[in-house]
Amino acid sequence: MPNQQYYAPIEWRDNVAYSILFNDIFFSQASGIEEKRYVFHQHNNLADRFARLNAGEVFVIAESGFGSGLNFLTTLQLWRSIRRAENRSLHFISFEKYPLAPDDLRKIVIQFPELTNELEELSTQYYLLLPGHHRLTFANNVKLTLIIGDIQEQLPQLSHKVDAWFLDGFSPTKNEEMWNLQLLNEIAMHCHSNTTFATYTANSQVRRNLEAAGFTVQKGLGFANKRNLLFGKFNQHNNQSMTKKTPRPYYAIPDFPTHNITQSIVAVIGTGISGAATARALANRGYSVVVFEKNPQVASEASGNYQGMLYGSWSAFGGAMMELSCSAYRFSHYLIKTTLIEHTDFASCGLIQLGHNTQQVKRNQQLLQANLPPEFISAVDKTQIEQLAGFAINQKELNGVYFRHGMWLKPPRLVSELLNHPKIKLITNCEIMQIERHAEHWLLHEKNNITIPDKITHLVLCNAHAAVDLIPDLAPFLRKIRGQTSVVENISSSLKTVLCGNGYITPESNGKFTLGATFQFNDQLLDVREQDHQENLANFSDILPDLISQITINQLSGKANFRTSTYDYLPLVGPLADYDQFNRDYAKLTKDKNAWIDTPCNYLPNLWLNLAHGAKGLLTAPLCGEIIADYISQSPLSCSENVRIALHPNRVYVRKLVKP
Numbered sequence: 001m002p003n004q005q006y007y008a009p010i011e012w013r014d015n016v017a018y019s020i021l022f023n024d025i026f027f028s029q030a031s032g033i034e035e036k037r038y039v040f041h042q043h044n045n046l047a048d049r050f051a052r053l054n055a056g057e058v059f060v061i062a063e064s065g066f067g068s069g070l071n072f073l074t075t076l077q078l079w080r081s082i083r084r085a086e087n088r089s090l091h092f093i094s095f096e097k098y099p100l101a102p103d104d105l106r107k108i109v110i111q112f113p114e115l116t117n118e119l120e121e122l123s124t125q126y127y128l129l130l131p132g133h134h135r136l137t138f139a140n141n142v143k144l145t146l147i148i149g150d151i152q153e154q155l156p157q158l159s160h161k162v163d164a165w166f167l168d169g170f171s172p173t174k175n176e177e178m179w180n181l182q183l184l185n186e187i188a189m190h191c192h193s194n195t196t197f198a199t200y201t202a203n204s205q206v207r208r209n210l211e212a213a214g215f216t217v218q219k220g221l222g223f224a225n226k227r228n229l230l231f232g233k234f235n236q237h238n239n240q241s242m243t244k245k246t247p248r249p250y251y252a253i254p255d256f257p258t259h260n261i262t263q264s265i266v267a268v269i270g271t272g273i274s275g276a277a278t279a280r281a282l283a284n285r286g287y288s289v290v291v292f293e294k295n296p297q298v299a300s301e302a303s304g305n306y307q308g309m310l311y312g313s314w315s316a317f318g319g320a321m322m323e324l325s326c327s328a329y330r331f332s333h334y335l336i337k338t339t340l341i342e343h344t345d346f347a348s349c350g351l352i353q354l355g356h357n358t359q360q361v362k363r364n365q366q367l368l369q370a371n372l373p374p375e376f377i378s379a380v381d382k383t384q385i386e387q388l389a390g391f392a393i394n395q396k397e398l399n400g401v402y403f404r405h406g407m408w409l410k411p412p413r414l415v416s417e418l419l420n421h422p423k424i425k426l427i428t429n430c431e432i433m434q435i436e437r438h439a440e441h442w443l444l445h446e447k448n449n450i451t452i453p454d455k456i457t458h459l460v461l462c463n464a465h466a467a468v469d470l471i472p473d474l475a476p477f478l479r480k481i482r483g484q485t486s487v488v489e490n491i492s493s494s495l496k497t498v499l500c501g502n503g504y505i506t507p508e509s510n511g512k513f514t515l516g517a518t519f520q521f522n523d524q525l526l527d528v529r530e531q532d533h534q535e536n537l538a539n540f541s542d543i544l545p546d547l548i549s550q551i552t553i554n555q556l557s558g559k560a561n562f563r564t565s566t567y568d569y570l571p572l573v574g575p576l577a578d579y580d581q582f583n584r585d586y587a588k589l590t591k592d593k594n595a596w597i598d599t600p601c602n603y604l605p606n607l608w609l610n611l612a613h614g615a616k617g618l619l620t621a622p623l624c625g626e627i628i629a630d631y632i633s634q635s636p637l638s639c640s641e642n643v644r645i646a647l648h649p650n651r652v653y654v655r656k657l658v659k660p
Contacts, residue, residue: 006373008098017068017108021098033112035200035223036074043198043220043231044164050079053088056260058635062158062190063166064151064178066096068108069126071166072144073118080140087261087286089141091636093158095151099129125334128405130326130376135626135638137284145638152183157640159253161192167199179206184213191234202228247598250586250650254575254603257440258634259457261286266632267444267456268292269432269470270463272303273411273617274610276418277335277625278460283423285633290453291424292444294431294466298419299412302464302561306487307506307514308411308618309498310336311351311403313569316366320646321570325616327639328623333405335622336414345413349497349507351406352385354543355399356501364401378402390496394545408498408506408514411618427452435459435470437605458606458632464564467611473579474572477652478612480562482523484532485516487557491550503539515540517615528558565614566652572609573624573647574631578602582653589657601650608632609649 009020016025041047044061053059063071072092079090100108105126109119122144125136129148136144147154165187167179179201187197191214199206202219207230210217217232264287268279271293279289295301310332312325340346355361368379380402386393388402419426427450434445442456461467468475493508506514515536533556541548566572581602588595610628613621623638624647630637637644645651 006099006371007101007104010100010104015111017104019098033070033074033115036071037078038223039200039229039231040071040166040168040198041075041078043229044166044196046075046078046164047082049163050082050090056087056258058089058091058633060091060093060160060163060636061166062093062095062162062164063168064095064183064187065168066094066099066146067168068100068105069122070109070112070115071168073109073115073122076118076121076138076142077115079142087141089143089285089633089635091143091145091160093145093147093160093162093636095147095149095154097148097150099148102126124338125330128330128333128373128376130329130372132323132327133639133643134327134330135623141285143635143638145636147640151178152186154640155183155186155190157642158190158636159641159644160190160636162190162195163192165191165195165197167197167201179203179209181209181212184209184215188213188215188234193234195234196232197234198229198231200226200229202226202230206230247596248645249597249599250577250582250601250654251645251648252601253631254601256603256606261633264288264457265290265453265455266458266460267442267453268460268462269444270461270466270611271295271298271415271419271426271428272301272462272464272621273299273415274303274464274613274621274625275460275462276303276415277622278462278610278628279424279625280418280421281622281625281629282632283421285629287423287458287629287632289424290456291419291426292430292432292446292452293426293428296429298426298428299415302483302563303411303415303617304561305411305485305514305516305559306512307408307509309351309500309504309506310405310407310409310618311498311500311504311616312619313616314363314367316363316370320643323640323643324570324620324623324647327643328620329405331623331626331638332619333407336407336409339417340409340413346407346409347507347509348405348407350388351403351498351500352380352388352400353403354385354499354501355401356543360501361399364399367401375404378404388497389499390494391544391547393543395543398543406498408509409618410509414618432470435607442606458608460608460610460628462610464611465562467609471576474652476656477566477572478564479521479567480524481565481614482520482526482560483517483563483615484528484536484558484560485514486533486536487559488513488515488551488555489557490555491547493547495544495547499540499543501539501543503536505540505544519615526560526562528560532560533558563614563617564612566612569614570646571613571620571624572611572649572652573627574608574644574649575603576607576609576649577653578604579653582650583657586654586657589654590660593658606632 010017134146216235220229222229266287266289268275268291279291313321315322382398430450432444433447436443442459444452495507518532585599610624626638
C-alpha cells in the first residue's frame with residue numbers, strides 16, 4: 001500500500017543510520033553531536049544571543065531539514081543551560097519532506113545518553129506526523145513547529161522572520177534541491193538585518209548561491225576531519241529575487257501595539273472547547289486570562305455532550321480543511337491524552353469509518369491511496385471490523401478504514417481541566433451584553449452588574465453564534481445547525497471501538513454510551529425529541545441489530561444543541577475588521593476580485609475570534625486556540641499561510657463584496 005512508504009527508508013551500517021534515498025548518513029559517528037554544537041550553535045553565536053534576550057522577546061531558529069532531531073535537541077539543551085527570565089521564549093521551526101519513523105528517530109538519538117531527557121520529551125509528541133504544520137511544546141518556553149512537507153513548497157507558507165538559520169540537509173552533491181538559488185532566495189525573504197546562518201558544507205556553488213541571495217558569507221574551520229564550513233549574516237535582499245505579490249491587506253497579520261505579558265489581561269467569552277483551549281494556550285504563555293460564561297456551568301452548550309469523538313474531515317485531495325485537520329489531529333490527541341484520565345475521561349479505543357454507502361467506500365479508498373502514515377489509517381474488512389469492534393456485524397460485504405488513534409472523550413471534563421490553571425479566572429453566570437473599545441482597552445458590559453476588570457487589553461470571542469449579539473455584522477455569515485445525541489442507559493454494550501456510518505456510536509463508559517448526532521438546518525428549538533432518538537438508533541439498526549434491538553426509547557436520555565458553522569465549514573480564527581470601514585476601503589472588490597488595493601486594514605484593535613467549528617470542534621478548536629495565542633504574542637504561527645488565510649474572519653466580508 002502507498003502509505004507504507006510514508007516514512008524515510010533507512011538502513012544501519014556499522015551502527016550508523018544511512019538514508020536510502022540520498023545514500024548519506026544522518027549524523028557523523030565520529031563527531032556525534034559535538035559537530036552540531038560547533039557548526040550551528042557556535043557559528044550562530046547562540047549562547048550569547050540567548051543570554052542577551054530582553055524580557056518578552058522571542059528568538060526564532062529555522063532549519064532546512066529536521067532529520068533525527070539532533071539539532072533541535074541540542075539547541076533545547078543549550079537554551080535550558082542559560083539563565084534567563086521566564087517570559088523569554090524560543091521558537092524552533094524545522095522542515096522535513098521525509099520524516100523518520102518514530103522508532104527510527106528514537107534508535108538514532110538514544111545513542112547519545114546526554115540527550116535522554118530531551119529525547120523523552122520529543123518522543124511523547126513525535127507521532128501522527130501527517131503532512132502539515134505540527135506544534136510541539138516543551139518546558140522552559142520552547143516551541144517546535146515541525147513542518148512535514150517539501151521545504152520548496154512550505155517555506156513560502158511561513159509568515160515569520162527568522163533570527164538564525166541552520167542550513168542542514170544531506171550533502172549538496174546528493175540533495176541538490178536543498179541548496180539551490182531559488183530556495184536560498186526564499187530563505188532570504190524570511191530574514192532581517194540581524195539574521196545569521198551556518199552550514200557544515202563549504203561547497204563553492206552553495207557559497208555563490210548564498211551570496212547571490214544577499215548573505216555575507218565567511219569560511220570557517222570545519223569540525224574534526226572536515227576542512228571548512230560556511231557561516232555569515234544576511235546583508236540585503238537581492239532585488240531580482242524578491243517575489244512581487246498582489247497585496248491583500250485585509251488578510252495581513254495586524255501590527256497591534258504590543259503589551260507586556262505581565263501587564264496584559266485577556267478576556268475570553270465562552271467556555272466551550274474553543275474558549276477553554278484558547279484560555280489555556282494563553283495562560284501557558286504567562287498571560288492573565290479572565291473567562292466569562294453566561295451559564296452556571298462551563299461546557300453547557302455544544303461542548304456539553306456526555307461523549308464526543310476525535311475525528312476529522314479527511315480528503316485525499318488536500319485543501320485547507322484537510323491541512324487543518326492533519327495538523328489539528330495530533331495536536332488535539334496529545335492534548336487529550338496528557339490532560340485527561342484514560343478509561344475514565346477518554347479511551348484510545350480507535351475509530352472505524354464504515355463504508356456504509358457507495359460514496360463513503362470511494363472516499364475510503366481514495367484516502368488509502370493517499371500518501372499518509374500507516375499509523376494513521378489502514379483498511380479493514382468485515383472480519384477485522386468484528387474483531388476490533390467486539391461485535392458481529394450484520395452486513396455481508398461491509399468494509400471500512402481504521403483510525404488507530406481515534407478516541408472517545410468526555411468534552412466537559414476536557415473543558416474543566418483546561419480551565420484549571422492559576423493564570424485563568426473563571427466567572428460564570430455572567431452574560432456579556434455589549435463590548436466597547438475605550439482608549440487602549442476593551443470594556444465589557446454585563447447585565448447583572450458583576451464586577452469586570454476594566455483594563456482588558458485583548459478580547460477573544462469564543463461564544464459560537466452568540467458572537468453576533470456582540471458583533472451584529474457577523475450575523476449573515478454564521479448559521480446554527482441543530483443536533484441531538486442519544487445516551488443509552490441500562491443496556492450493556494461490549495462495543496470496543498467507535499463506529500461511524502451515517503451517525504456514530506461509542507463504547508460504554510460508566511454504564512452509558514452515546515449515539516449521534518442529527519443534523520437539522522433552520523430549526524431553532526432545543527427540545528429533546530423521540531423522532532431524533534429513533535433516527536440515531538436507525539443509523540445502526542442494520543449494522544448492530546442485536547444491540548439496537550434491545551434499546552427502547554424510555555432507556556434514552558439526550559441533549560440537543562446548536563453547532564455553529566460558516567457556509568464554507570471552516571471556522572473563523574483570527575482578527576476581524578471594522579465592517580463599515582472594510583466596505584469603504586475595499587469597495588473595488590465588487591468590480592474586480594483581484595483588484596490591487598494597498599489600503600491597510602482597519603482591524604478592531606486586539607479583538608480576535610475562535611468560533612464556528614461546527615461538528616469538528618474537538619478536533620480543530622484546540623489548535624486554533626494555539627493560533628490565537630500565536631497572534632497575540634506575535635510569535636510564529638502554528639499553521640501555514642494558506643490555512644491562516646482560509647481561517648481568517650475577514651474572508652466572509654471579502655466574499656460578500658465579491659459575490660453580493
